[in-house]
Structures are given as C-alpha cells and as structure tokens.
Amino acid sequence: MNMRKTLLGAAAGLALAGALAGPVVQAxxxxxxxxxxxxxxxxxxxxxxxxxxxxxxxLKMINARDGGVNGVKLTWEExxxxxxxxxxxxxxxxxxxxxxxxxxxxxxxxxxxxFALTEKAPxxxxxxxxxxxxxxxxxDGAVFKWNFPMLGTYWTAADIIxxxxxxxxxxxxxxxxxxxxxxxxxxxxxKEPIAMLETRSKMHGFKFLKLPVTHPGVEQKATWLQVxxxxxxxxLLWGWGVMNATALKEAVAxxxxxxxxxxVWWSGAEPDVxxxxxxxxxxxxxxxxxxxxIGKVQQDILKTVYDKNQGTGPRDMVGQxxxxxxxxxxxxxxxxxxxxxxxxxxxxxxxxxxxxxLENLNINEAAxxxxxxxxxxxPLRTTCEDxxxxxxxxxxxxxxxxxxxxxxxxxxxxxxxxxxxxxxAAKYAKEHNVTPRDCAKxxxxxx
Amino acid sequence: xxxxxxxxxxxxxxxxxQIFPIRQDRWxxxxxxxxxxxxxxxxxxxxxxxxxxxxxxxxxxAALGLNVLVGYCGQISLGTGAFMAVGAYAAxxxxxxxxxxxLLVALVLAGLMAAEAxxxxxxxxxxxxxxxxxxxxxxxxxxxxxxFAHVPWLTNDSSSGSVTAPRLQLFGFGIDNPVxxxxxxxxxxxxxxxxxxxxxxxxxxxxxxxxxxMDVAAGVIGISPMRAKLSAFAVSSxxxxxxxxxxxxxxxxxxxxxxxxxxxxxxxxxxxIIGGLGSVMGSLFGAAFIVLLPIFLNRLPGLLGVQAxxxxxxxxxxxxxxxxxxxxxxxxxxxMARLWSTAKNKLRLWxxxx
Numbered sequence: 126m127n128m129r130k131t132l133l134g135a136a137a138g139l140a141l142a143g144a145l146a147g148p149v150v151q152a153x154x155x156x157x158x159x160x161x162x163x164x165x166x167x168x169x170x171x172x173x174x175x176x177x178x179x180x181x182x183x184l185k186m187i188n189a190r191d192g193g194v195n196g197v198k199l200t201w202e203e204x205x206x207x208x209x210x211x212x213x214x215x216x217x218x219x220x221x222x223x224x225x226x227x228x229x230x231x232x233x234x235x236x237x238x239x240f241a242l243t244e245k246a247p248x249x250x251x252x253x254x255x256x257x258x259x260x261x262x263x264x265d266g267a268v269f270k271w272n273f274p275m276l277g278t279y280w281t282a283a284d285i286i287x288x289x290x291x292x293x294x295x296x297x298x299x300x301x302x303x304x305x306x307x308x309x310x311x312x313x314x315x316k317e318p319i320a321m322l323e324t325r326s327k328m329h330g331f332k333f334l335k336l337p338v339t340h341p342g343v344e345q346k347a348t349w350l351q352v353x354x355x356x357x358x359x360x361l362l363w364g365w366g367v368m369n370a371t372a373l374k375e376a377v378a379x380x381x382x383x384x385x386x387x388x389v390w391w392s393g394a395e396p397d398v399x400x401x402x403x404x405x406x407x408x409x410x411x412x413x414x415x416x417x418x419i420g421k422v423q424q425d426i427l428k429t430v431y432d433k434n435q436g437t438g439p440r441d442m443v444g445q446x447x448x449x450x451x452x453x454x455x456x457x458x459x460x461x462x463x464x465x466x467x468x469x470x471x472x473x474x475x476x477x478x479x480x481x482x483l484e485n486l487n488i489n490e491a492a493x494x495x496x497x498x499x500x501x502x503x504p505l506r507t508t509c510e511d512x513x514x515x516x517x518x519x520x521x522x523x524x525x526x527x528x529x530x531x532x533x534x535x536x537x538x539x540x541x542x543x544x545x546x547x548x549x550a551a552k553y554a555k556e557h558n559v560t561p562r563d564c565a566k567x568x569x570x571x572x
Numbered sequence: 573x574x575x576x577x578x579x580x581x582x583x584x585x586x587x588x589x590q591i592f593p594i595r596q597d598r599w600x601x602x603x604x605x606x607x608x609x610x611x612x613x614x615x616x617x618x619x620x621x622x623x624x625x626x627x628x629x630x631x632x633x634a635a636l637g638l639n640v641l642v643g644y645c646g647q648i649s650l651g652t653g654a655f656m657a658v659g660a661y662a663a664x665x666x667x668x669x670x671x672x673x674x675l676l677v678a679l680v681l682a683g684l685m686a687a688e689a690x691x692x693x694x695x696x697x698x699x700x701x702x703x704x705x706x707x708x709x710x711x712x713x714x715x716x717x718x719x720f721a722h723v724p725w726l727t728n729d730s731s732s733g734s735v736t737a738p739r740l741q742l743f744g745f746g747i748d749n750p751v752x753x754x755x756x757x758x759x760x761x762x763x764x765x766x767x768x769x770x771x772x773x774x775x776x777x778x779x780x781x782x783x784x785x786m787d788v789a790a791g792v793i794g795i796s797p798m799r800a801k802l803s804a805f806a807v808s809s810x811x812x813x814x815x816x817x818x819x820x821x822x823x824x825x826x827x828x829x830x831x832x833x834x835x836x837x838x839x840x841x842x843x844x845i846i847g848g849l850g851s852v853m854g855s856l857f858g859a860a861f862i863v864l865l866p867i868f869l870n871r872l873p874g875l876l877g878v879q880a881x882x883x884x885x886x887x888x889x890x891x892x893x894x895x896x897x898x899x900x901x902x903x904x905x906x907x908m909a910r911l912w913s914t915a916k917n918k919l920r921l922w923x924x925x926x
Contacts, residue, residue: 165883166890174883201623205870205886210824210831211627216869218623235827240734244825248748260732276686311721313732337721338831513718549731558739 134512156302156502157194157462158224158475159184159201159455162216162233168341169208169366171396172447172460176234177203177437178453182426185437187459189429194462195471200224208240208366212239214245221249224475228256230483236314246271251476252461252483256454257282257390257413261317262549264542266512267482267561269550273483273512275457275505276413279317279389280545281537283361286387286411287325288535289520300329306357308348308364311337315363318389320549322361331358331532342368342442349375362388362410369397373405383408393447398523406525410448413453414502416521416528419444421497422452446528449501456496460486472572484509504532509564516542575919591769608758613751622750624864629757630818632859634639635843636761636852642841643850644772644786645804647697648705651712652840654693655809656816658716659686661726663817667738668728675742679760679814684754686813687742687806694805698798701787713834720829722866734828737821753822760818764811771807780804781850812840846900848909857908861900866893 128159163177164170184199193199204216213233221228230252233239246253247270254273261280263272290305291297307322309315314366318336325534326333328401333358336348342364349372352360360381365371369392376383384407388397393410395417419427423444431440442448458479465482474482488496488505505514516537521528554561575596582588592598613621638652663682665671693712697705720726720733727735741745747756771777779800782790787797820827839862847858869889873880880888905909918925 134596163882165881166886170883177882202874203882205882207886210827214824215623215627219871222619236732237734237830240732240736240828241824244736275821312830313734316732338715340833553736556738557736 139548146490154432155197155473156200156225157197157228157229158218158220159173159199159458160204160220160223160228160231161201161202161203162213162220162231162235162238163203164206164208164234166205167207167366168191168343171395172244172366172369172391173208173234174438175396175442175445176224176451176454179448179453180232181446182430182533183422183452183455183459185430186422189433189435190425193285194459195321195466197462197466197471197473199459201441203440206235207231208235209236210235210237210241214241216532217245221251224473226475227251229462229479230476231416232256232454232458234258234454235313236260236317240313243269244364249476250480252480254454254457254461254483256457257450258314261321262546262553264511264513265546265550265561266507266509268554268559269512270562271480275455275507275512275514276453276516277390277516277537278513279314280321280542281513282389282411283318283321284325284516284537284542285369285516285518285535286361287322288390288538289387289409289533291329292533298331300331302330302332303334303359304334304355304357304362305359306334306336306339307361308336308345308352308353308354309362310342310364310368311339314365314391318361318363320545321462321542328541333357338364338372339367341366343371345371346373349379349381352376352381353379356477358385360386361443362386363389364392364397365479370400373398373401373408376408377401377404386520387411387520392451393521393528395528396447402524405523408523409520412519412521412528413450414517414519415449415498415500416519416530417444417446417449418501420499420501422456422501423449425497426452453498453502456498457483457486460488460492460496483507484512488514493553509562509567514558538548575916575922577920589773591773596917597814598778602863605762609755613754618750620755623652624867626750626753626757627823628859628863629754629761630815630823631840631843631863632856633757633761633764633818634812634815635840635847635855635859636765637808637813637815638770638840639844639847639849639851639855640768640772640780641804641808643848643854644777644784645780645801645808647801647804648696648841649680649709649808650694650837650841651709651716652812653832653834654712654716654834655686655690655812656836657720657829658689658809659683659813659816660820660827660832661720661735662686662813663738663821664735665726665728675740675747679817682817683810683814686816687810690805690809691802691813691815694802694809697801697805710834713837715823717762717829717833720832732828734826736826740821747822754803757818757822760814764814765852768807768811771851776803784850813825842897844907846897846907848907848912851909853912854907854909857912863898 149443164173166345184201188199202220204220206213228251232254236258238487239255242253252271256276259274261278263269264278322333336351338345360374367523386408388410390411398405427443430436461479461483462474464486465478471480484507486507493499503517507514520531520534577594580595639771641647641649659682663678666681667679693719696708747753779795782795783797783800791797841856843862848854866889869892873885908926
C-alpha cells in the first residue's frame with residue numbers, strides 16, 4: 126500500500142467519524158420541528174409512500190396557507206426506517222434533538238417501532254401518536270402518559286369488524302358454532318387483535334382460527350390451504366404491504382368468497398387491491414372513519430402545495446386512503462401544537478407541552494369545520510384517562526375499481542374494550558414499575 | 573521508525589506468549605482503551621453513543637462470537653440470530669421469573685442457555701460440513717423464529733408477542749442513559765474479547781484451528797473433532813447469546829422475534845467475512861463496516877447539502893453499500909483485518925522499505 130492510499134484511507138475514516146459524530150446545530154427561533162419516520166422502500170413501501178406524502182403535504186400546506194401555526198413555522202426531516210425496528214430507533218435518536226425545541230411528536234407507522242419507542246419516549250419527553258395502530262392498551266393515558274393511539278386501536282378495529290359480522294348474521298346468537306379465521310402478519314401488529322377476538326369468541330361461542338403469515342407475506346400457500354380445508358365462515362385479514370395483495374390473490378385462487386373477507390383499515394387501501402383489480406370485487410375492509418376522497422382540506426393542499434409544484438408525490442395520490450390517513454396523522458400532531466399554544470403561548474412548543482395539548486385535544490364540530498374535514502372525521506376528544514379520543518369506523522367494499530363506503534357508523538363496544546385495556550395497562554404498569562397517574566386529581570388542578 | 577521491535581528481547585516464555593508481544597502495540601491498545609472508556613463518553617453526543625456506538629459494540633460482540641465458530645473452527649453457521657434470540661429471551665425470562673437477580677448473573681445464565689442451544693444445533697457438524705452444515709444451522713434459525721413467536725410462555729403471555737426489558741441495574745446504578753449503556757456494552761465486549769483472544773492463543777484455539785484446516789489430520793494428532801467442534805459451538809453461542817441479550821435489553825428495549833430473524837444472521841456472517849475470518853480485530857472492523865457505513869451513506873447527501881428524496885437516498889445507500897462490499901472483497905478477500913496487519917508490517921519498515 127503506498128502512502129497516498131494510506132492517507133486517503135485515513136482521511137476517509139476521519140471524515141466518516143466526523144460526519145457521524147455531531148448533530149448539526151440549527152439556529153432558529155420560531156420553528157416547530159417534526160421528525161418524519163417513513164418507509165418509502167422495501168416490501169411495505171407501496172403503503173408507506175402515500176402515508177408519508179400525506180403527512181408531509183399537510184405540514185407544507187399549513188406553512189403555505191397559514192404561515193405555520195400562529196406564526197411558528199413548521200419544519201421537518203424525513204428518515205427512512207424500512208419498517209425495521211433498529212433503523213426506526215436510529216432515526217428516532219437522529220431526529221429527536223433537532224429544531225429549537227426538539228422533536229414535537231413521533232409517529233413511526235410501525236407497531237414494532239412503537240413498542241420500542243414506548244420505552245424511550247417518556248425519558249426524552251416526546252409524545253408518540255399512533256393513529257390506528259400501536260399498543261392497544263396505551264389508550265389508558267394514566268399508565269401510558271406519552272402514547273396517543275388516537276382514532277382507534279387494533280382492539281377497537283377487531284371489535285367493529287365483529288359488530289359488522291353480527292349485524293350481517295342478524296344477531297350474536299347466530300355466531301354459535303361458526304368459524305372465524307384471522308389471517309395475520311406474524312408480528313406484534315398482526316397479533317394485537319388476537320386478545321380481542323378470543324374474548325369475543327368466548328362471548329359468542331364461535332371457533333376462532335389463527336393463521337399466521339411470516340414477514341413479508343409473499344408466501345401464503347400453506348395458510349390458504351388451511352382456509353380451503355377449514356372453510357371458515359369469515360376471514361379477517363390483518364396484513365400490511367405486499368401481504369395484502371398476496372392474500373387477496375390467494376383467496377381468489379382458493380375460491381374463497383371475497384365478500385366474507387374483512388380487512389383491517391391497514392388492509393383496505395388502493396395498493397392492496399389494485400393488482401387484483403376486478404377479481405377482488407366484494408372484498409370488505411374497515412375505513413378509519415374516512416376512506417378515499419377529496420374534501421376541503423385536500424383541495425387546500427392541491428391549491429397551496431401542488432399548484433406551486435411543491436407536492437411531495439404525484440398529484441393523483443392526493444385523496445387516496447393512506448394519503449388521507451397520513452394527512453390526518455399530521456393534522457392531529459399540528460392540532461396538539463395548536464392546543465398547547467393556547468396554554469403556553471404562541472411560540473415553539475416542547476414535547477412536554479405538546480403532550481399536554483394532545484391530552485386536552487377537543488376536535489368538535491367547529492374545529493372540524495375549521496380544519497376542512499367535514500364528512501371525513503367525527504369529533505374527537507382526549508382526556509387524561511382516554512388517549513384514544515374516539516373509535517368510529519365504517520366498512521368499505523371494493524367494487525373492482527374503487528372503494529365504496531357503507532353508511533353505517535360503528536363505535537367500538539367500550540364495555541368489552543375498557544376492562545381489557547385496564548387489565549393490560551395494569552399489567553404493564555406492574556411489570557415496569559409505572560405508578561399510574563391520578564387522573565381525577567389532574568383534572569381539577571390542571572386546566 | 574517508531575513502530576519497531578528492535579531491542580525488545582523476550583527472555584521468558586511468558587513474555588513470548590503474551591497477546592501483544594510488541595511494546596508499541598501495548599501502548600496503542602492502552603491509548604485506544606483510554607479513549608474508548610474516558611474520552612468518548614465525555615465528548616460523544618447522545619446520538620453518537622446511543623444510536624451508533626451501542627449497536628456497533630453489541631453487533632461487534634456477536635460477530636466476535638460467530639468468528640470463533642466460523643473463523644477459528646471453520647464451521648459455517650447461519651443460525652447466529654437464533655442463538656442471539658435464545659440469549660435475549662432467556663435473559664428476559666430469568667429476569668421476569670426471578671425478580672431481583674443481578675443483571676450480570678442473568679446475562680451469564682442466558683449465555684449458558686444459548687451455549688446449550690448452540691451445542692444441540694452443532695451436533696450435525698459432527699457428520700456434515702461446509703455448505704451442508706450451513707443449511708443445517710439454518711434449521712436453528714427457523715426453529716427459533718417459530719418458537720419465540722408461538723410459545724406464549726416464553727414471552728410471558730404477551731398478547732402481541734412483543735416483550736419489554738425490565739429496568740436494568742448494575743451495582744445499584746441504573747443502566748438508563750447513553751453513557752452508561754455505552755460503558756456497559758464496552759466493558760462486556762472488552763472482557764469477552766480478552767477471553768476469546770486467550771482461548772485462541774491457547775490449546776483450545778489450536779484445536780479449533782487444526783480442525784478448521786483439516787479435521788482428519790487433526791484427528792490423527794489426537795484432537796477429538798467432536799470436542800473441538802462442540803466447544804466452538806458452545807463458546808460461540810455463549811458470546812452471541814450475551815450479545816443477543818444486550819441487543820434486546822440495552823439497545824431495543826422492547827422487541828419481537830423478528831428482531832433476530834435471518835437477516836441478522838446473514839448480516840453477522842457478512843461482518844466477519846468483510847472484517848476478516850479468524851481475527852478478533854476483524855470482528856470489530858466488520859461490525860463498523862456493516863453498522864456504521866449504511867447510516868453514514870444515508871446521511872451523506874444531507875451533510876453535503878444535497879436535496880434528495882428519502883427514497884432516492886435510501887436506494888443510493890443500498891447501491892453504494894453493495895458496490896463497496898464487492899469492491900472490497902475483490903481488493904482484499906481476506907478482509908479488513910488483513911489490511912490492518914499488512915499496514916502494521918509496512919509500518920515496521922517505514923520509512924525505508926526494501
């Protein structure tokens with residue numbers, strides 16, 4: 126090895142060390158920083174991209190239309206997690222200290238990363254919004270002070286699918302002796318609904334069949350062979366990314382009636398059905414309140430962001446199911462900041478202040494009108510005890526070309542969910558030496 | 573000029589057999605340790621310690637364990653992830669079911685359980701070798717993936733299959749901030765690296781290497797291939813088991829079986845191939861290459877001030893990383909550890925090479 130090479134190597138090594146060592150110091154006062162943990166590559170990329178675009182577009186729109194939140198500009202930085210827990214943790218560590226007040230709120234869009242961050246966020250004082258995913262028991266705000274599974278959890282989703290099935294059968298007594306199968310992603314995400322379905326299975330006396338599919342879910346022949354053999358009356362699909370399309374293709378190949386299949390809201394978007402197209406006709410999936418469509422807020426995004434060629438993705442992605450969901454996720458975060466500003470002043474908020482804002486969020490009819498989401502979301506109100514806010518959902522059906530929304534609104538049966546959440550949260554608190562907060566006391570002394 | 577062993581005579585067997593026979597090496601290691609134990613925790617940012625160095629140290633430890641098996645004993649294994657998982661879940665169960673047990677005891681017990689698992693799955697190595705053995709160890713990987721996902725007892729009946737590490741304490745200190753996590757992992761890595769270095773310099777290491785180079789010849793000179801191979805499996809799995817427990821407890825904090833899937837096994841194998849088979853230093857180099865380089869590549873466009881979309885950056889990261897691996901293996905098939913020793917040899921003659 127000659128001298129030049131050695132020096133070059135040493136220089137490269139030093140550059141690497143230097144680049145990895147220090148986070149870049151940013152000097153800015155009126156800025157609110159949002160870390161954006163996304164995945165635009167890998168087997169879950171097709172579903173991660175629209176969500177990420179919706180999230181970032183909403184932040185862009187708030188800056189362009191309103192000039193930020195009460196004069197505080199929103200800034201953000203994306204970090205690719207590829208849906209992997211360790212990369213997600215690295216992204217979180219990379220972004221948590223940026224901006225004048227640090228990370229506002231983290232939304233990892235991955236149940237695995239959520240579990241890992243649930244342990245870290247309280248120490249760093251950064252709230253965690255997991256709209257429609259994450260830990261189901263984290264709805265209990267007394268134990269999970271920093272988690273906000275807003276708009277619904279997997280338990281509420283499973284419960285609502287069961288309500289729909291009961292309605293379709295014409296009464297819960299009709300479920301006796303029936304078989305309901307759950308085809309799920311074999312990860313915390315897919316396993317979350319099991320506890321709920323087991324409870325329901327005991328209540329109504331149906332046989333509950335668990336059919337796991339290993340990551341990433343492109344190989345499901347064995348699973349569907351079991352479906353063919355057992356012929357369950359209903360199949361619940363708890364898939365994500367490429368697993369959804371594969372499951373639908375296999376269901377078609379097995380000649381399983383698709384109208385007896387119900388997907389969770391993560392299995393009911395355009396990327397899941399578009400490859401199967403006409404053949405997936407009749408497949409049902411939950412919609413987290415709203416599916417695809419363009420309302421006032423989406424029009425604002427098109428007007429203030431896309432018309433100026435600032436759009437994050439292709440224009441026709443605006444208004445897709447997962448795009449809208451990413452947008453709502455950003456909206457909840459921004460509203461948390463807005464609420465916190467009412468309490469603490471119109472300046473950049475710290476994670477701790479945003480946490481207060483998220484816990485005292487009240488998106489009523491007036492707020493819905495202001496946000497331009499009329500007909501999309503229903504009112505949501507969080508408290509110290511209830512970090513979920515609301516659990517409304519509807520069912521939508523794929524007609525071969527587009528998702529068609531059913532009229533019926535369902536709300537999860539809190540008589541079943543509340544005790545389950547309480548027990549699971551109490552177990553967590555005991556295992557981790559968390560002393561639950563006394564919510565009754567905070568209500569009087571707080572706001 | 574500076575790095576020269578003239579005048580350093582070895583007058584006793586002990587001085588001849590020591591790990592670092594050259595005085596300059598001892599100085600270098602002493603300074604390196606001082607930097608690692610004192611300077612880095614004082615000067616390093618939380619991000620550096622928490623997100624880069626802790627995973628680097630833990631995976632370096634796992635690579636070291638795998639290197640014992642593959643590099644020193646010549647038994648190719650694709651089941652490293654499984655042994656890490658055994659270590660992690662064993663430590664979890666020990667700490668949950670025996671509250672109050674000291675952390676180090678739990679870690680050692682977890683390592684012993686992983687060692688047992690390693691010996692069981694190492695049994696086929698007595699009959700088959702090479703690629704066939706690699707495929708046989710793959711069974712360990714898939715078995716562990718299945719077992720930890722489907723035996724509720726092992727995850728303490730967690731409804732989602734994800735488990736969370738209890739609070740870690742060592743001699744009354746909570747291992748809860750980046751500096752303490754870093755020091756804890758560093759100390760364990762140093763101790764185990766010393767153990768491995770001593771093992772491979774001693775009788776056991778020679779048995780492993782003789783078995784690796786030609787097991788029939790090794791048998792002829794009185795080495796029991798069974799004992800050599802199984803002991804390599806045991807030592808290797810012990811270390812990877814401890815690494816697995818650290819990965820779960822210290823780095824992730826909360827994990828699911830997928831944290832130890834086949835990707836981890838392959839990554840570790842790449843680490844030791846790129847770093848250098850049969851070398852303690854090589855395990856560290858390889859871990860640095862595989863853990864730190866992708867993150868560096870991912871951040872490079874941002875640091876250079878180039879505006880690029882997240883997906884483009886991440887595709888570039890994959891492509892550059894792949895190209896670098898290929899280039900590297902062509903340029904130096906024996907790994908980074910060989911570069912290191914070549915550099916040392918050149919340095920001895922510098923500045924007057926012949």
